[in-house]
Amino acid sequence: MPQIPKGLARVVGVLSVAAGIIAPFHTTASAQAAPTLLHWPDPTYEARRQCRGNFSVADLESYLSRVQVARSLPGTGDVVLDRDSRCIRVPVQTVGTGRLVELVLRGVAVPRRAVLLELQSRSRASRT
Numbered sequence: 001m002p003q004i005p006k007g008l009a010r011v012v013g014v015l016s017v018a019a020g021i022i023a024p025f026h027t028t029a030s031a032q033a034a035p036t037l038l039h040w041p042d043p044t045y046e047a048r049r050q051c052r053g054n055f056s057v058a059d060l061e062s063y064l065s066r067v068q069v070a071r072s073l074p075g076t077g078d079v080v081l082d083r084d085s086r087c088i089r090v091p092v093q094t095v096g097t098g099r100l101v102e103l104v105l106r107g108v109a110v111p112r113r114a115v116l117l118e119l120q121s122r123s124r125a126s127r128t
Contacts, residue, residue, distance in 0.1 A: 051087035
C-alpha cells in the first residue's frame with residue numbers, strides 16, 4: 001500500500017475540515033436550509049417574564065418615566081400605566097421591537113416583570 005506524503009496529508013486534512021465548516025452554509029435552489037439559531041423560542045414574551053401585577057402602583061409610577069424612553073423606538077405604541085392590573089403596558093408591532101424594548105428596560109433599570117409587552121396582531125399593525 002503506497003504512503004501519502006506528510007505535507008499532502010495535512011493539506012487534505014485542512015481541506016476536509018474547511019469543507020465540513022462551509023458545507024452547512026451552502027444551499028442550492030432545490031435544497032432548503034436547515035433551521036438556524038435565530039429560530040429558537042424567544043423568551044421575551046414568555047409568561048414568566050411578563051407583568052403579573054406584583055408591583056404597587058406607587059412603584060410603577062416611579063418606573064413610568066423611565067419606561068417612556070421606549071416610546072421613542074419605532075414600532076412602539078403608547079406606554080400606559082394600567083392601575084387595575086398593576087402593570088405598565090407597552091404595545092409593540094414586531095417581535096424584534098419587543099426585544100429592543102426589553103433591552104432598553106434593562107438599561108434604564110426597570111424590572112422586566114413590571115412591564116407587559118403586548119405584541120400587536122399583524123392585521124392591526126398593517127392598518128396603521
